[in-house]
Amino acid sequence: MADPGQALTSLRQQFEQELTGARTESDLRGVRDRYLARKGGLVSGLLKSLGSAPIEERPRLGQLANTLKAEIEAALTARLEAAAQARPPKGTVDVTLPGRQPVIGHRHPLSLLRERIEGIFTRFGFLVIEGPELEDDYHNFEALNMPPEHPARDMQDTLYLSSPVRSLAGTAATLLRTHTSGMQIRYMERNSPPVRLIAPGRVYRRDQFDLTHTPMFTQVEGLVVGEGVSLADLKGILTAFARELFGDARQVRLRPSFFPYTEPSAELDISCAACGGRGRLAPKPGMNPSGAAGLAAPNPGMDPSGAGGCPMCKGTGWIEVLGSGMVHPAVFEAVGYDPERFTGFAFGMGIERIALLKWGVEDIRLFYENDLRFLEQFRP
Amino acid sequence: MRIVHEWLSELVEIPGDIATVAAELGLRGFEVAAIETEPPGVIDFEITANRPDCLNHLGMAREASVIWNTPLKVTPPAVPLPTGDVTVEVDLRDADLCPRYCAQVFDVKVAPSPAWLSDRLQAAGVRPVNNIVDVTNYVMLEMGQPMHAFDLARLDGGRLVIRRALTGETLQTLDGVERRLDAEMLVIADASRATAVAGVMGGRDSEIDASTTRIVLESACFHPPAVRRGSKRLGLKTEASTRFERGADIDAPPAGIAHAGALFAQMSAGLPAGPLVDCYPSRPGERQVRLRLERIARLLGQAVPPGDVPRILRPLGFGVDGGDEEWQVTVPGFRVDVTREADLIEEVGRHFGFDRIPAAFPPLASPQPPPAAVLTRERLLRQALIASGFSEAMTFAFIEAAAARPFCPPGAEPALLANPLSEKYAVLRPSLLPGLVDACAHNRRRAQRDIRLFEIGSRFLPGTGEGRAAALAWCGAASGPHWSLEDRAVDFFDIKGVLERTCATFGIEFDTRPAERAYLAAGRAATLHVRSGSADTVLGVLGQLLPAVAEERGFPAGEEIYVAELDLSVLFDADAGEDLRAEPLPRYPSVVRDVSILVPEVLPAAAVRGTIRSSAPSTLISIVEFDRYTGKGVPEGQISLSVRLTFRGADRTLTDEDVQTAMDGILSALRETHGAVQR
């Protein structure tokens, strides 16, 4: 027969261990049943065993046993109450499970960008006009100072219709417009200056597919006509536009160019974001211990060497964004404006090209594949 | 145009290195495609179509001369005297296509070119042939005049006839290809046949070779459209045609021959056998253009010092007369692009420097009109469709004929392109749906299952022509995936619901009627109609895409695609617009009654609704079908249709009796009209 006093001590130790080990409410209830059950409980078993102790020891042992029982009861009650309080309220949900998302579609990036561009020019006081995608030769070429056989027609290789189709403007169209300029002609035919508008829309050219060409693309053209409108105004409007779209840090320059419907003509370039306009990428840290990194002078033109040249701008430090110029007097004559009295400027940009530059899209064809994995990267 | 740095430096003094030359010319309108720094140094410029005068080194030297304020280093060629009086007879028949034709006979010794010459040609990207041909190319690259050498011994009759080609006439060109000519092309012929396509390429028969001893050197000015037509029709683009079709210098032909003659003599390659023949039937007067200082400032938005005008224009070859306010400018023959004042202002402006033009903002004199309603409406439509879970697609306006055909009205063919990129893009789309179906198939092949796409764009219907439309395509699940939901595939009523919701955005309700379309599954196709007054217009089409059409476009068999297409002119015409008057809120409560009836399965719900509406008093404000049941307790061929009716009085609270009377009337009408039995 074990010493009852020792049995008391080891039962207390055993209980304390089990209580610590109990994690859940049902663990606790198990401990309670094992120790405190009226029948077969360890505590009542202990009490019973006291009968075998020497009689003079019994009152003291009995007192100790009852104290132990009270302690066990109190400890369990405290733990069970704490557990009950920690128990989640009725109807508790697992908040970490995913929610039921309403299905929302995504805007096409070109439509998103077009709206953004329209928004900028609308704030600059421009009217947005739309027109037919099918055109006649007069509105697409002749009225724009490109008579038949004009070499500049080669710049815009045209898709022709086998037989005339009625256009949205109600005319017999013979070709797919190569630019949205036809709408500007129609507008000027019907309205007197001042004119301040943009004409966004799809245009078509017989270009083979590659990373930067598709035979259909989206254009935004603009036109401002009035008394005293100058190249300085063109520069002001387009600089403000480019900075708003690409960021204030960008440098903007006009570079002489050629379009048959403008004279003078200019390309608008913005400084390259990849190289900060330097034309070459800054050497990686640690590559150039002499400390020459960052000392590269701004490149005025072209970096002749391929090595270290910025691939984004081909080493020039500049990226071409759009074409522009002062409206050719022959265009004014075609629509009945007096070129002595009125001057104006025009510009045109491909939204795809802007999107490639703005979002770093590497292949223009992605815009027309409509792959949801691509579309869903853009905002609804 | 490959400009050789060393060659350019010979024509004008340039202080900077090759990179500086490229950068400075680049800022004046000559875009730099590439730079080769290895001696002799080459800059490849992209010359715009208006500047054929810069397709040679002298032209670029003039530009450099303005930039660096250094004179041209050009001396007149030392032309040798003719050794005799041998000439070739030139018969200029079509002077409209050839305003000037110069020819001179030379006695030559054909040999390889000296190294300096062939090196220069190679640097400029032209293959050396022999000393005679090389000199003609050299002159072209230096001062811009294309020339051609004929072997005089091989010209029948020893004469040259400049005439339109005869229909059916053929010529084997220098590249060995037998070419069929037509009457739109200008040729150089001998007494019997064509021997060169004017301004494009010479013929093999009169080609000079090692045995040649006497040549005719041609230096002419051809009409640009004539050369352009010839080059286009033959599909033959040459150094000569590129220059002529952009406009040649009427003054250059004699200078070209003089320059070549001097080079022949210098190289001991040949001497003139007789005098120059110059056929120049009608000399144009000098081209003069007025230039006003005030106009420069007005167009550029920046005043230019008067001294800048002669400083810039004279080195470019223009004659400048006049004071400080206005000039009479004489345009040199090589500046075919300059015809009016704006052209001169461009010359002044680009050399003055676009970087010196300030940035201004044109004032706005009056408010703009509001944007066109169609733009606002398309934007609203786009928002509504995106909110319905559809992503915006953009597809091509030209498609395969086979893809288009099912979407054309019976018997009609899609509009054909005359010069499509390929068969894949041969016709204008008669509907936006083929493109959307292809986009669905593209996504489906890339393991996307649940696809909702829409497009707003133009379609081109045979007959009516261009019109605006919106199309939808939906396949896969009817709702977003979620752990708590059982997946249900999209069906007819999902896409119909989207159309109902979308049209409600514009305040439009449509009628739906069963229809047949070649591209839609039978029994699951409908047309949507809007009514205004007595007019009934088709708003659009809706249904399940015919499985055969879907599979044809690469879609897996057994999966359903639902599609719809709306005519936007109809939708927007029916749009109630934003001018609405707010209704006061109802003052009396409404009463709801549900009723279930047994009706034949084939009876359209719209018929039941119509009967209810026509038999109910005006207090009936809404009818909603909320259950359609077949199966246990419903006889074969019948359905149980449950409808929720809502009544409300405009001027009082309805009593139970009011509603019961109305219900009795409705039920008896349903019984009489459709044999409907209340369950």
Ligand SMILES: [Zn+2]
């Ligand atoms: Zn860069």
